[in-house]
Amino acid sequence: MNHGKKPLIEAVLAWRNVWKNKRRTVLTLLTIMVGSAMVILFMSLQEGAYDVIIENAVSANSGHIQIHEKGFWEFRSIDYALIPDKRVINALKADPSIAGYTERVHAAGLVANEEASEIVFIQGVDPEMEKRVSSLHKAIRKGGRFLKPGDATQIVIGQTLAENLGVKVGDTLSIISQGFDGSIAGLRDLSIVGIFKCGNPEYDRYLILMPLGRAVETFAMGKYITSIAVRIHEGSLMPEVRERLKNAIHDDRLEIMGWDDLMPEIMQYVVFDRASAYIFYFVLYITVAFGVLNTIQMSVFERTREFGIMLAIGTRPGRILSMVVIESLFICIIGIILGALAGSALSYYFIVSPIDYTEYQKELEVWGFITLTKVPAKLAFSYIIETSLVVFITSMLFTIIPARRAARLKPVEAIRKL
Amino acid sequence: MKRIIPFIGAGVLAAGALSGIAHALSGMEIIERSEKAIRGDTQIALVEITIKTRRWTRTMKMKSWDNRAGKKSFAEVLAPRKDAGNRFLMITREGLMWQYNPDIGREMKIHPSMMLQSWMGSDFTNDDIVKESSIVEDYTHLLEGKNTIDGYECYRVIMSPKPEAAVVWGKIVYYARVEDYLPVRQEFYDQHDKLKKFLTCSDFRKMHDRMIPTIYKMVSLKKRRDPNVEEYTLMTIKDVVFNEKIDNRIFTLQNLKRR
Numbered sequence: 317m318n319h320g321k322k323p324l325i326e327a328v329l330a331w332r333n334v335w336k337n338k339r340r341t342v343l344t345l346l347t348i349m350v351g352s353a354m355v356i357l358f359m360s361l362q363e364g365a366y367d368v369i370i371e372n373a374v375s376a377n378s379g380h381i382q383i384h385e386k387g388f389w390e391f392r393s394i395d396y397a398l399i400p401d402k403r404v405i406n407a408l409k410a411d412p413s414i415a416g417y418t419e420r421v422h423a424a425g426l427v428a429n430e431e432a433s434e435i436v437f438i439q440g441v442d443p444e445m446e447k448r449v450s451s452l453h454k455a456i457r458k459g460g461r462f463l464k465p466g467d468a469t470q471i472v473i474g475q476t477l478a479e480n481l482g483v484k485v486g487d488t489l490s491i492i493s494q495g496f497d498g499s500i501a502g503l504r505d506l507s508i509v510g511i512f513k514c515g516n517p518e519y520d521r522y523l524i525l526m527p528l529g530r531a532v533e534t535f536a537m538g539k540y541i542t543s544i545a546v547r548i549h550e551g552s553l554m555p556e557v558r559e560r561l562k563n564a565i566h567d568d569r570l571e572i573m574g575w576d577d578l579m580p581e582i583m584q585y586v587v588f589d590r591a592s593a594y595i596f597y598f599v600l601y602i603t604v605a606f607g608v609l610n611t612i613q614m615s616v617f618e619r620t621r622e623f624g625i626m627l628a629i630g631t632r633p634g635r636i637l638s639m640v641v642i643e644s645l646f647i648c649i650i651g652i653i654l655g656a657l658a659g660s661a662l663s664y665y666f667i668v669s670p671i672d673y674t675e676y677q678k679e680l681e682v683w684g685f686i687t688l689t690k691v692p693a694k695l696a697f698s699y700i701i702e703t704s705l706v707v708f709i710t711s712m713l714f715t716i717i718p719a720r721r722a723a724r725l726k727p728v729e730a731i732r733k734l
Numbered sequence: 735m736k737r738i739i740p741f742i743g744a745g746v747l748a749a750g751a752l753s754g755i756a757h758a759l760s761g762m763e764i765i766e767r768s769e770k771a772i773r774g775d776t777q778i779a780l781v782e783i784t785i786k787t788r789r790w791t792r793t794m795k796m797k798s799w800d801n802r803a804g805k806k807s808f809a810e811v812l813a814p815r816k817d818a819g820n821r822f823l824m825i826t827r828e829g830l831m832w833q834y835n836p837d838i839g840r841e842m843k844i845h846p847s848m849m850l851q852s853w854m855g856s857d858f859t860n861d862d863i864v865k866e867s868s869i870v871e872d873y874t875h876l877l878e879g880k881n882t883i884d885g886y887e888c889y890r891v892i893m894s895p896k897p898e899a900a901v902v903w904g905k906i907v908y909y910a911r912v913e914d915y916l917p918v919r920q921e922f923y924d925q926h927d928k929l930k931k932f933l934t935c936s937d938f939r940k941m942h943d944r945m946i947p948t949i950y951k952m953v954s955l956k957k958r959r960d961p962n963v964e965e966y967t968l969m970t971i972k973d974v975v976f977n978e979k980i981d982n983r984i985f986t987l988q989n990l991k992r993r
Binding site for chain 2: 393395424426428433434435490491492494496497498499500501502503504
């Protein structure tokens with residue numbers, strides 16, 4: 317009959333004990349709350365930044381997915397080319413997740429003006445299709461324009477390349493390259509109509525865009541192209557879309573690569589950065605856990621005599637243990653809820669008003685592929701759950717030590733204390 | 735008769751001395767002799783180059799002028815029409831290479847970073863074309879024994895790059911005929927001792943004043959995609975003149991750019 321009431325009594329006692337020393341409890345709550353709020357905030361800032369880094373890197377030029385003949389990405393040679401046949405095009409058109417795709421011809425070449433000769437990567441593009449995939453057309457500097465349908469000998473080049481060659485909009489360039497058939501391709505009087513600065517030093521330094529039709533003709537491509545770049549509406553769906561395309565196209569001669577294959581350095585950066593963040597989180601979790609340990613330890617120590625009396629009048633040690641654990645449980649749960657609320661609120665603030673990294677762009681260029689301007693935070697329910705669980709488990713584990721100590725007190729000795 | 739005997743004696747002695755040298759021949763000497771046998775101090779050659787890939791086969795005709803002593807060379811594409819008039823100037827000592835292209839009407843310096851790229855879509859790299867002579871200076875040569883290659887008894891010389899040499903290969907194995915040191919085969923290995931490409935020399939003929947291999951076939955293994963299709967570059971020497979004085983004006987940017 318009494319069985320059902322036992323835990324209730326312990327819970328009531330625990331609840332009262334929690335508020336017996338308000339100041340200490342509030343301090344502990346604050347430790348838990350601030351700890352988990354900070355972890356949630358940093359996670360959402362960090363994940364938000366990864367999304368922006370990936371999205372910027374992907375949208376600059378490469379797209380989320382690229383299709384080439386097997387070997388192209390390794391050798392980057394015009395030797396590797398594919399015919400964009402019905403099966404490939406239909407697969408791309410049929411997938412609802414795909415925002416757009418663009419056909420390209422790539423070739424390495426040499427460009428020269430009076431003194432300098434520079435190695436360049438030529439990318440033949442269809443201006444309209446290209447706009448649906450890359451954001452280079454948005455990165456054109458003042459006074460220039462992107463390629464448009466009907467262009468033939470017009471080109472768009474990167475800013476660093478323009479500086480190295482000492483050319484500006486309106487000037488012309490000559491390029492030597494090699495055709496698909498091995499012939500020598502010489503291109504003269506290509507007029508620069510636009511100069512872009514996309515922030516990715518590699519593109520700014522090496523890339524030249526020319527109209528696709530002209531590239532196909534110059535490099536004697538016939539029906540061939542070298543790559544198809546694909547943009548997806550929702551970047552995080554890339555692995556699924558890649559799988560779907562692989563299944564739909566099903567051609568061993570082609571390689572269908574996601575941005576993580578195309579730019580493994582970004583994935584490496586994210587993994588490395590996440591790992592170092594986890595060390596920081598670990599330190600926070602341990603701090604919170606020791607805060608809890610300290611409070612519970614102190615409150616147990618203070619009540620040695622009380623526990624001694626309880627034991628002397630016949631309370632079972634197990635009940636004392638569970639009472640102390642329940643006290644800690646109350647503090648933890650309240651702290652975690654407050655922490656989750658505070659963390660979410662802070663994250664929300666940075667979602668609404670993103671951090672502006674524009675000033676630090678120069679420093680970030682050290683990483684090459686990173687371009688950041690405004691970086692909104694990204695809050696996922698999983699961050700809250702993950703943080704709360706870890707805080708809860710570590711805190712509860714650290715509670716066991718003082719709780720057991722309370723339960724093991726010898727009544728006679730305990731009563732004499734304090 | 736009396737006058738002939740000493741001659742015979744001298745001949746026997748000379749032969750003995752020669753064979754003595756042949757036995758003590760070092761790898762270095764074999765490579766030097768081999769190089770000397772196929773090249774003069776200068777050479778003017780008409781060459782046909784056939785490049786075969788899995789998709790296309792192309793044949794080009796080129797005329798080249800080489801000054802080995804001055805380490806300069808010049809080449810002009812004669813055929814096919816589309817590529818005719820492309821000219822190359824190479825100054826080996828400075829590692830420089832220029833290309834003149836008639837379509838754009840100007841010359842361009844081949845960027846150092848392009849030196850390891852394919853020369854005109856062939857299995858030769860720009861570096862192969864410019865720095866070919868350094869196999870004597872940039873490597874140590876170890877005579878490892880004899881092998882029979884294509885029916886010829888050949889010396890097998892292992893060439894390893896000297897530590898300070900800026901070369902791409904981890905090892906080159908050079909086969910030269912015992913009888914006249916002419917090269918028969920060269921194998922190019924990377925740092926991991928993996929065979930990357932090999933050159934076979936065949937069709938030994940008398941050209942101008944000497945016997946040389948007139949067909950050179952380079953096969954690259956690294957980019958071989960279809961095991962059923964052989965991809966290679968074939969260089970055939972159609973005509974060659976050795977040791978004729980070449981006007982130094984040939985090896986100038988003016989000559990490269992002339993219309």
